[in-house]
Amino acid sequence: MRNKKLRFIWLPIILVFVLIGIIFYHTWQNQETNVNTNKDKITVVTSLDSYGEMAKAVLGNQGSVTSIINKPNMDPHEYEPTTSVAKQYQKADVIISNGGGFDNWSVNFAKQNKDAKTINIANLYHYKDGESGGNEHFWYKTDITTRLTNQLVKQYSQLLPKKASYFKKNAQAYQDKAKKLVDLQNQVKVQLAGKKLLATEPVFDNTLLALGANMQDQKFARAIEEGDDPTPSDVREWQDLINQGKIAVVIDNPQASGKLAKQGVDYAKAHHVPVVKARETKPANTTYIEWQMQQLNALNEALQK
Incomplete structure (x- = not known):
């Protein structure tokens, strides 16, 4: 009889703990859902505004793009990034650097952000720093509008797989504009x-x-x-x-x-x-x-x- 009484005493207590556990689980799930919802936008940082234009064209309404060198009177060779720029790179989901020794500060910031998808334009052209007769002005490559936008589709789609067709459509629209x-x-x-x-x-x-x-x-x-x-x-x-x-x-x-x-x-x-x-x-x-x-x-x- 005593064992039966003990079981009756502990049963409500156990049920209370189970209910508390269920409540905590659902609360945690809701928090996770909210976090994921907040991250359903892509943050892009790029060193040059020419690349920024292409990045925004493909991204559309699925995030934001920040171009660091975005004024015609800014000298890329003498540019020195600020602390706020470093923070922007650290928060980025996608980073686009020219590479080829042109914007080493951007390449270095990209290396420090281990979670970001990085695009180094020099690598897209298999360019090696310091190669004889090399030219790091990749935005003047005649196929850059196609090569970069296609790469952006791949990177964005890895972050937001459900939007892959949207990114592809945007890239094609920009490439169509570039046909002229x-x-x-x-x-x-x-x-x-x-x-x-x-x-x-x-x-x-x-x-x-x-x-x-x-x-x-x-x-x-x-x-x-x-x-x-x-x-x-x-x-x-x-x-x-x-x-x-x-x-x-x-x-x-x-x-x-x-x-x-x-x-x-x-x-x-x-x-x-x-x-x-x-x-x-x-x-x-x-x-x-x-x-x-x-x-x-x-x-x-x-x-x-």
């Missing part, structure tokens, strides 16, 4: 056939070389890019090529501040050689596609003179 840029590239390619060009910096070279341009006196351009003065022999070669009438167009980076670069441009103008400007950073209030088309249209027009 591709068409213009093909037109310029025809005009560039057999033409020799000079450049104050190799900023635009990834586009020009892909379209068949024959770039001359590249030692001059690389010296300017590295912040050095071209040698006297480089300057003489520049002038001799112009004097001989071998140069169809000179490409000038208006953001280059070197005295010899300016003198080279002035020499070309004095000898009636067309000069086309190609910037390193995207102009304000201009989309990436518009920017590239403006420069290519200017080059196309100059080649027909």
